[in-house]
Amino acid sequence: MPRMVGAAKRIPVPAELQSLELAPRHLSLLSHLLFDGPLTVNELAARLEVAPTTVSLMVGELSRKEILERHEDPADRRRRIVSITDGMRPAIEGWLARGATAWRKALAPLSPSERRLFVHTLRAYETAMLESLPRTDQAAR
Template identity: 60%
Template sequence: MPRAVGRIKRMEVPEELREMALAPRHLSLLSFLLLDGPMTVRDLADRLEVAPTTASLLVGELSRKGVLDRREDDHDRRRRIVSVPAEKRATLERWLSPGARAWRAALAPMTRAERAAVVRAFTAYEAALGEVTGD
């Protein structure tokens, strides 16, 4: 586990994104949008398992940096749809896709039950780490 985390931290941020000071808290959000496409702030909050206000703050940060687009939902003007702008997509995919490909390669040979066990283990690890660190 420590080696895997260390490798992730060493992934070099592409030059085009360096001045944007992207933080680890942004990576999951960007990954969801790259893999699953545009979605509402509420959907992002649910997937990130954070409060909608937290997701909204993250989206605001990334929108101001030009990494995300926000637009009104055509069907409900109160909702905002968040997406990765076309001009940033290739750079973000090139940066984040190695991790997604590695997960797919690692999980593909496993049964559904084995994959579920991996998810439970990582969830338990995250919870235990939060208890130890007070997060």
């Protein structure tokens, strides 16, 4: 696991994103938008397993940096859809797609049941790590 994290950290941040002070929480949000397409704040919150208000704050921050944009949902004008701006998409895609490509290559030889077992194991690891944190750190998750 430390080697995987180390390899991911060695992927250089594109020059056009370096000054934007992106945090790990932003990378997860950007990954969902990149690979799942435009989503509502509630959909992002469900995928990230955080409160919609947390996602709304992140979207606002990234919108001010012109990384994300919000637009009206044509099916329901009350809802706002969040997407990556056209200007930032190539840099974000070039950066984050490397990890997705590596996962696809690593998982390709596995059967669907083996993939489910692998994902289940990673989630069990995450749960065990979170359970080992002091109570105050667990609440901050």
